[in-house]
Amino acid sequence: MSQWHEEYLKRYKRAKQDGKPFFPYTVFKDTVFATLLLLALVGLALWRGAPLEELADPTDTSYNPRPEWYFLFLFQALKLFPGSLEAVAAVLIPGLIVGALFLLPFLDRGPRRHPFDRPLWLGLGVLAAGVWGWLTWAGITSPLTNPTVERNPLVSEGLRLYRILNCSYCHKIGGKGGAVGPELDKTAANKEAAWLERHFRDPQSVSPGSPMPKLNLLDDEIKGLVAYMQSLGGGGPYSDQAPRLFADHCSACHRIGKDGGDTAPDLSTIGSARDKAYLRRYIQSPSKLNPDSSMPSYKDQLSDVEIEDLARYLASQRE
Amino acid sequence: MREWLKSRTGFEAIWKALFERAIPEAKGPVAWLYVLGSASLFVFIVQFTTGCLLAMSYAPTPDHAYDSVRFISDQVLAGRLVRGLHHWGATFMVVLVALHFSRVYFMGAYKFPREATWITGVCLLLLVLGFSFTGYLLPWDQKAYWATAVGTNIAAQAPVIGPSVAAVLKGGEEMGAATLTRFYAFHVLVLPALTALLIACHLFLVIWHGITEPPAREEDGAGDRRL
Amino acid sequence: MNDAHDDGLIRKAIGVLGALIMAVLGSAGLGFLLSPLVQKRDEGWVDVGPADAFKPGTPVQIQFVERTRDSWSVTEKRSSAWVLALDNGQITVFDPRCPHLGCPFRWNILDKRFQCPCHTAAFAADGAVISGPSPRALDRFESKIEDNRLLILPRPTQGHS
Numbered sequence: 001m002s003q004w005h006e007e008y009l010k011r012y013k014r015a016k017q018d019g020k021p022f023f024p025y026t027v028f029k030d031t032v033f034a035t036l037l038l039l040a041l042v043g044l045a046l047w048r049g050a051p052l053e054e055l056a057d058p059t060d061t062s063y064n065p066r067p068e069w070y071f072l073f074l075f076q077a078l079k080l081f082p083g084s085l086e087a088v089a090a091v092l093i094p095g096l097i098v099g100a101l102f103l104l105p106f107l108d109r110g111p112r113r114h115p116f117d118r119p120l121w122l123g124l125g126v127l128a129a130g131v132w133g134w135l136t137w138a139g140i141t142s143p144l145t146n147p148t149v150e151r152n153p154l155v156s157e158g159l160r161l162y163r164i165l166n167c168s169y170c171h172k173i174g175g176k177g178g179a180v181g182p183e184l185d186k187t188a189a190n191k192e193a194a195w196l197e198r199h200f201r202d203p204q205s206v207s208p209g210s211p212m213p214k215l216n217l218l219d220d221e222i223k224g225l226v227a228y229m230q231s232l233g234g235g236g237p238y239s240d241q242a243p244r245l246f247a248d249h250c251s252a253c254h255r256i257g258k259d260g261g262d263t264a265p266d267l268s269t270i271g272s273a274r275d276k277a278y279l280r281r282y283i284q285s286p287s288k289l290n291p292d293s294s295m296p297s298y299k300d301q302l303s304d305v306e307i308e309d310l311a312r313y314l315a316s317q318r319e
Numbered sequence: 320m321r322e323w324l325k326s327r328t329g330f331e332a333i334w335k336a337l338f339e340r341a342i343p344e345a346k347g348p349v350a351w352l353y354v355l356g357s358a359s360l361f362v363f364i365v366q367f368t369t370g371c372l373l374a375m376s377y378a379p380t381p382d383h384a385y386d387s388v389r390f391i392s393d394q395v396l397a398g399r400l401v402r403g404l405h406h407w408g409a410t411f412m413v414v415l416v417a418l419h420f421s422r423v424y425f426m427g428a429y430k431f432p433r434e435a436t437w438i439t440g441v442c443l444l445l446l447v448l449g450f451s452f453t454g455y456l457l458p459w460d461q462k463a464y465w466a467t468a469v470g471t472n473i474a475a476q477a478p479v480i481g482p483s484v485a486a487v488l489k490g491g492e493e494m495g496a497a498t499l500t501r502f503y504a505f506h507v508l509v510l511p512a513l514t515a516l517l518i519a520c521h522l523f524l525v526i527w528h529g530i531t532e533p534p535a536r537e538e539d540g541a542g543d544r545r546l
Numbered sequence: 547m548n549d550a551h552d553d554g555l556i557r558k559a560i561g562v563l564g565a566l567i568m569a570v571l572g573s574a575g576l577g578f579l580l581s582p583l584v585q586k587r588d589e590g591w592v593d594v595g596p597a598d599a600f601k602p603g604t605p606v607q608i609q610f611v612e613r614t615r616d617s618w619s620v621t622e623k624r625s626s627a628w629v630l631a632l633d634n635g636q637i638t639v640f641d642p643r644c645p646h647l648g649c650p651f652r653w654n655i656l657d658k659r660f661q662c663p664c665h666t667a668a669f670a671a672d673g674a675v676i677s678g679p680s681p682r683a684l685d686r687f688e689s690k691i692e693d694n695r696l697l698i699l700p701r702p703t704q705g706h707s
Contacts, residue, residue, distance in 0.1 A: 005431050005432070008431065008432075009432070012343070012529060012532065015343035015344075015532045016341045016342075016343055016529055017341065018343070018344060019341040019342045019343045019344045020341065020342060020344060021338070021339045021340065021341055021342070022337075022338050022339065022340050022341075022342050023338035023339060024553065024556045024557050024560055025342070025556065026342050026353065027338070027560055028556045028559060028560055029350065029351060029353070029354050030354050030357040030358070030361075031559070031560045031563045031564060031567075032559075032563065033351070033354040033357075033358050034357070034358060034361040034563075034567060035563045035566060035567060037358055037361065037362065037411060037415075038361075038365070038567055038570055038571070040411075041365065041403075041404050041407050041408060041411060042400070042404065042570060044403065044407040045399070045400050045401075045402075045403025045404045045406070045407055046399075046400060046403065048403070048407075049392070049399055049402070049403045049406075050392070050399075050402045050403045050405070050406030050407070051406075051462070052385075052388060052389065052392060052458055052460055053460040053461040053462045053463075054460060054461050055385045055459065055460060055461070056381070056385070056459045056460055056461055056463060056464030056465075057461060057464075058464065058494070060461065063461050063465055065462075065465030065466055065468065065469050066462070066465075066466070067455075067466045067469065067470070068410075068451060068455060068466070070410075070413045070414075070417075070451070071451075071452075071466075071470075074473070075469070078473070086476050087476045087477060087478055087481070090473045090474075090476035090477070091473075091474075091476055091477040091478075091481070098441070098445065101441045101444075102438060102441055104424075104429055104437065105429045105430060105431075105433075105434035105437050105438075106434070108427070108429075108430070109430065109431070110430075111430075112427065112537065113426060113427035113428070113430060113531075113534035113535075114426075114427070114534040114535060114536050114537070115425045115426070115427070115534075116536060117534075117536065117537050118427060121424075121427075122425070125421070125424055125425060129421070201593055201695075202593060202595065202596075202695070204595075205596065205695075214593075214595075214611075215611075215613075216592060216593070216610065216611045216612070216613040216622075217613065218613055218615060218620065221620075365571065368571055368575060369574075369575075372574075372575055372578040372579070375578070375579075376617070376618075378618065378619075382619075383618055383619055386618040386619065387617070387618040389618070390617055390618035394581075394585060394617075395578060395581045395585070396577040396578065396580065396581035396584055396585070397573075397574050397575075397577030397578045397581070398578060398581070400574050400577075401574050401575075401578050404574065
């Protein structure tokens with residue numbers, strides 16, 4: 001044992017003798033802090049709850065994967081390295097940092113403890129915290145590539161059932177599916193909720209002779225399917241002018257299908273992600289809904305009727 | 320009663336060793352930095368309690384995981400509160416452990432004679448990250464699925480062994496039922512067992528060596544220049 | 547002296563705050579644990595079709611799919627029932643299993659009675675025992691008519707002998 005070790009132990013013994021017992025003095029502080037923590041936790045749990053997004057969908061290409069904020073730094077760091085060096089950011093650097101953490105007591109061994117007496121370690125610590133904070137901040141503020149999807153939960157439930165019940169075996173939505181039953185985005189979307197509900201309860205009751213089986217759905221399942229059917233119509237019928245409006249005003253930057261530019265997001269399936277009302281507001285003033293957007297406002301360039309028409313056209317662009 | 324317990328269980332000796340041990344005095348606001356460790360322990364207890372409750376109504380299969388989580392939030396009495404506590408508890412845990420870690424780092428509390436305490440602490444820090452990584456997948460919602468997809472793909476980046484590591488994590492080539500049960504088993508069995516063991520070691524070492532006194536500048540004469 | 551006073555106060559505060567923590571965590575846990583006692587169950591009415599589709603006087607066997615929620619999972623079960631409509635529009639629904647030992651009985655058109663293939667129990671159209679070993683009349687399913695839809699609750703209530 002080196003000399004400073006012995007001296008440290010002696011000094012620590014003295015400090016301990018002058019100290020106060022753990023209970024109740026330290027325990028008091030611990031309890032006060034624990035109580036505050038619990039109150040904060042209960043507050044957040046009741047006020048914000050725990051988020052739950054839509055059911056996982058491995059085929060969804062419109063989702064923006066984001067890790068929890070405390071892993072965001074790693075996520076962001078990966079963007080800084082080109083493909084061939086990605087392993088460096090993903091594995092090598094984190095590995096080295098963890099290794100260094102384990103070895104820290106053997107790397108920094110002197111008797112000095114106060115941070116100002118260890119400028120190297122103080123600097124490294126501040127630097128690491130700074131880089132972490134910077135990467136996290138950059139991750140939080142980096143724009144999302146895909147437009148965020150905000151579906152009505154009932155609509156999502158309906159879409160889910162549509163898949164589980166294999167409705168597409170007989171029905172078409174967006175041109176995909178079987179030909180036995182009607183194309184739902186053209187027919188069901190315009191029906192009243194009450195009619196749809198009776199139809200789902202027993203197809204025969206409103207469409208005598210229909211080959212559709214009675215599915216014995218639960219009440220909330222029917223609600224979901226009704227909401228989904230009603231969401232299919234987009235924003236209602238659009239005029240023949242709408243595609244031309246898009247070609248004239250939007251296609252320099254956006255594309256639908258094969259036609260259009262690539263400097264702004266592809267709008268070929270925007271109707272699945274956004275409803276008409278949102279699209280109309282977006283066309284009127286993009287910066288209000290997305291501060292990072294460089295799209296100009298069309299409030300003064302297009303009439304309200306034209307904007308409505310365009311929004312309906314966009315809302316009908318679906319997967 | 321007290322006498323009986325004393326003679327039958329020896330609790331008084333344990334009480335003395337655990338609770339009446341002397342703590343070097345820390346003055347002023349610095350003293351409050353010393354609550355971070357016990358606060359982490361407290362949040363661990365909260366996570367353990369709420370986790371046990373959640374496990375009662377959770378089904379770790381892709382068919383049912385999402386619905387069972389929704390069931391907890393919407394149908395179970397206090398389910399929203401318990402799930403909320405567990406979710407925010409996870410965030411608090413990361414923050415508290417990070418702050419505790421920073422306190423020990425900047426105060427140089429990992430130095431002689433507490434090197435082993437530090438090593439158990441780093442292990443616990445990694446376990447906390449393991450908990451949040453595995454727990455994240457369990458609700459099987461979009462966020463869960465895609466964050467885990469990215470996470471396992473990061474592991475796949477490692478040279479040579481990367482793809483195998485990712486396959487072992489996922490329980491197969493693709494994410495699916497086996498991934499969920501694996502993550503669940505780690506989250507509720509493997510990691511808690513390891514964490515409990517390491518917390519015991521960590522606390523034993525903390526008590527054995529005593530809590531570090533706040534560091535003093537060398538000019539104050541408390542430090543030692545002979546090195 | 548002052549120190550001892552502080553000490554007592556601190557101990558009390560620890561006790562109070564500790565109790566508060568236990569109470570909050572405990573009540574959340576207790577609520578979660580006791581939840582099955584207060585959870586509302588799906589009643590489970592099954593819509594089996596238009597009520598006026600049944601010819602009065604003759605029992606008809608219907609097949610239906612029971613879709614029920616079991617906590618978070620939805621299960622489907624195929625079941626059947628015998629439906630008897632009366633001239634006055636009243637409808638009785640029978641559990642399709644014989645009350646004796648659970649065999650599936652059938653309607654004998656010639657004798658106008660329900661007959662069980664297992665131990666020859668026989669029942670009248672209204673479910674009353676005519677002969678055989680059955681301890682009681684046919685078990686019934688609760689039923690109701692809403693908007694001319696026949697709804698049944700496929701859980702047996704005991705028939706009267």
